[in-house]
Amino acid sequence: MAKRVTIIDVAEAAGVSRQTVSRAMNDAWGISESTRRKVLEAADRLGYRPSRFARNLVTREKTHALGVMVASFGNPYYTDIAASLLAAAAERGWQIMLTAGESGVEEALSLLAPQVDVIVGHFGIADERLRDVCGGLPVVRMESEVPHDAERLPGFHSVGLDMQSGIQEAVKELRDRGARRFGMVESGHFQRYFGTYEPSARRRWYEEAVGEALSGVVIGDESISGGGRAFAELMERHPDTDAVLMFNDLMALGAVQSAHALGIDVPGRVRIVGVDGLSLGEAVDPPLTSIALDRDELARHVMDIVEILAGADFARIDPIERSVPSRLLWRGSA
Amino acid sequence: MAKRVTIIDVAEAAGVSRQTVSRAMNDAWGISESTRRKVLEAADRLGYRPSRFARNLVTREKTHALGVMVASFGNPYYTDIAASLLAAAAERGWQIMLTAGESGVEEALSLLAPQVDVIVGHFGIADERLRDVCGGLPVVRMESEVPHDAERLPGFHSVGLDMQSGIQEAVKELRDRGARRFGMVESGHFQRYFGTYEPSARRRWYEEAVGEALSGVVIGDESISGGGRAFAELMERHPDTDAVLMFNDLMALGAVQSAHALGIDVPGRVRIVGVDGLSLGEAVDPPLTSIALDRDELARHVMDIVEILAGADFARIDPIERSVPSRLLWRGSA
DNA sequence: ACAAGTTTCGGGAAGGTTCACGATAGGGTC
DNA sequence: GACCCTATCGTGAACCTTCCCGAAACTTGT
Known part of the structure; x- marks a missing residue:
């Protein structure tokens, strides 16, 4: 050596x-x-x-480093978030160290942890394991839903996404434009992950919003092709459906393609709404209507928390929980 | 304090x-x-x-950190590259520290430099300034073309993209499928940047490959909408065109949308080929045919160089120049 | 109770750099 | 030649943690 x-x-x-x-x-x-x-x-x-x-x-380590872990870097949902995070961090003089969880969340984290001051991301593992692997570093979780009332470990904070208002707004707008029968494609992710199926918050809010007008719900894979397949199945089983909420934009992209292949006019025959507000949604034809996560506000919240945590004595801070509202992004597909 | x-x-x-x-x-x-x-x-x-x-x-700093700078994180071209880089780096036990040049290349770099061992990226500034701001750190440039014979400063290495073979292959394939009149939408980026227009390498290779069959070239903005506008202009000025090379995939996306709006069948009436092979190209309909940069191989080359540089005595290493070949990715739009 | 072994803890050093300040040398002034 | 000034360079300390190894305390066996 x-x-x-x-x-x-x-x-x-x-x-x-x-x-x-x-x-x-x-x-x-x-x-x-x-x-x-x-x-x-x-x-x-x-x-x-x-x-x-x-x-x-x-030189007294004046520069702070933020460790960011996303599930996959090939997924535009995460890269969009990373982009907003990067911008917000740069604005406040933080450096970002990035890693992805695709090949081993814990290994990647144990490499990342010693290099940074705070860790933020989507992890998919429990607080306990996270704490072990992060060596006591404060962690900010980005949740895909509003943080539930789970008992957070000290040092674990979170920012969640409140979709209720966005979904309500979308359903109202769809109704105003004449939609009568509402379908949904739900994610099978939870089911595959936890074995037992539990309806997502998105589904619960949606069903509450549409009430009697629900035509049917189909479960699909969280991917473009998975969304396409599930959409086709939905339209076959419930042909009267004239508005569909897709679990996310990736699946909605598949639905639009599938509709095109099946000769179903969008939005003439059926209106399609996604969730996430991916920038990618603008690049397709018709551009995707979506219930958008305001990523810049998400990033702002994250950086707020991060700076609080970095400001000494983080250990004494009680878990912080915030949520960012969603808003309807009306584009061409609905 | x-x-x-x-x-x-x-x-x-x-x-x-x-x-x-x-x-x-x-x-x-x-x-x-x-x-x-x-x-x-x-x-x-x-x-x-x-x-x-x-x-x-x-603990003897066993972990190495790679600083990555991309022009913009909102551009799928760069996020795709970053994704490959991230994967390749993780495989070799390197951490990646990421930054974007959108708001001040030099400022971002001066923050990044003290935190990492090597810097790699797209910079858009000259070697001299880069050296000043990076404090003598070795730099690997990712070029959009094959490195020209410019005099590299010591400590500056590069990986370029060789598009000649891919363009030749694409033109041959287009010919085989019946294309007779070849158009191109060229980037106006160089012109805006340097004041004086100089044909891109892509254009030169393309013109050499199509020879007499060139119908026309139009210059457009490097964006989706810019590609759409330029494509429309090309088809208006040279209506006999039945095959188009778009400068990159982003512009090609715009071309496909524009064709759709104009009622031009793709690929029936005109075949459209992009450059870059963005993963985003699969998400649209029809999926984009593209002359693809093999990002994984690019990342491999970069990491090869990086590891050579990290292996002591980097200062004595002569500038390394590599290039990765492109390959034709035949999908639906051509 | 004593020897031997095990567990628990502390002191000194190392790791590589920058900062504060003191030392040295050369030049100019009177 | 004494004095001061400036340009240049070196010494000791500090930054904060972990590693090595020895000391102390405690446990066990006879």
Whole structure:
């Protein structure tokens, strides 16, 4: 194992002191041009690289780092969120260290944790395991629903998404435009995950909003193709459906494609509404109507919490829970 | 300015030594349950957080950090690349610290640089400025074309994209399928950037490949809508065009939408080919045919270089230049 | 009760850098 | 030549944690 080249090695090689090397490297004031060149040459020859840890240690670590974990980076839902987070963090002078949970949440986290001050993300594992793997770091969870009243461990905070208002608004708008029979494609994710099916909050709010006008609900995979298949099944089993809420935009994209393939006019024959408000939804034809998560506000909330946590004594702070409202993004598909 | 709570403060508060506090925090072996609790309680009370820099300093900084800068995180081209980079980096045990250049490339870089070992990305600024702002860190550039023979500064490496083979392949395939008149929508980006227009490598390769069969070239904005407008203009000015190369997939998306709006059948009346191979291209209808950048291979090359650079003595390494080939991704739009 | 072993804890050092300040040398002024 | 000033460079300390190893305390066996 090659020993690290330190500032002292360079100093000796150049025949000067540490301090002089430091001055040369940071092109500081108080060093003659000739010795600077001499030192730089020696550093070059030895392949010297200052240790960023030693440097940050002594410069009082002014920069804060935020660890962000998303489930998958191939999913536009997460990249959109990461984009907003990145912007909000940059605005407040935080650096973002990013990782994805695709191949081992715990391993990725244990690598990320020692490098950052706070961790935020979608994890899909329980608080207890999270605490073990994060080494006591404060954690901010981004939930896909309003945080339920679960007992949070200390040091665990969350920002949830309140979809009730958005769903109500969407149903009202659909009604105003003449929709009479409301269907929904629900996610099978929970079921696959927990074994037992439990209706999602989205479904509960939707059913409450449409009441008697519900035509049917079909469960599908959380993917474009899964959404397409489920949509086709829904239309076959409940042909009178003229408005559909898709569990998310990815599935809604599949539904639009599927409708096109089946010769079903959108939004003429059936109106399709997604959830998430992906920017990707603008790129398709017709552009996707969606109940949008305001990602910038989400990011703002996250950064608010993060800064509270970073402001010393985080350990004494009670779990913070916030939620961001959704809003209807009326585009072409409904 | 509140002084930092150190391990010594906790030790004094708990009436033990540093070492014991360290043991308690890292739940190491060799400490009784009662003292552990006592220490943890004291740490909690004081709001103690171990310094990640001091810790990493002594644990010999085994984890390497890669700084990644992309132009914009809202652009799927960059997020796709970031995704591949993230996967490749995770595979080799590197952490990724991400930033975007949207609001100030230099400022973002100067924040990023002290935190990482190598920097890679799309920058849009000259080597000289980059060197100043990165403090001598080695840099890997991702180029949108094959690295030209510019004089690279030492410490600057690059991976470029070789599009010639992909474009040739695409033109051949289009010919085989009956295309006779070839148009292109070119990017106006260079022109806006440098004032003076210079044909892109894509255009040069394309014109060389189609030869006499070129119907016309129109310049457009590098965006969905810009692509749509330019495509419409191309079809109006050169109505005999039956195959179009769009400068990139984003613009191609606009072209497909525009064609739809104009009642032009794709690919029946005109075949549309994009460049980049965005995963987003699969989500639209018809799915986008594209000359794809193999992002995983790009990421592999980048990580290869990065690991070479990290392996000591980087300063003595001559600029490395690599290029990744493109390949034709035949989907529905051509 | 004593020896031996085990558990628990502390002191000194290391890790690589920057900061504050003191030391040295050379040049100019009188 | 004494004095001061400035430009340049070096020494000790600090930053905060973990590792190594020895000391102390406690447990067990006889």
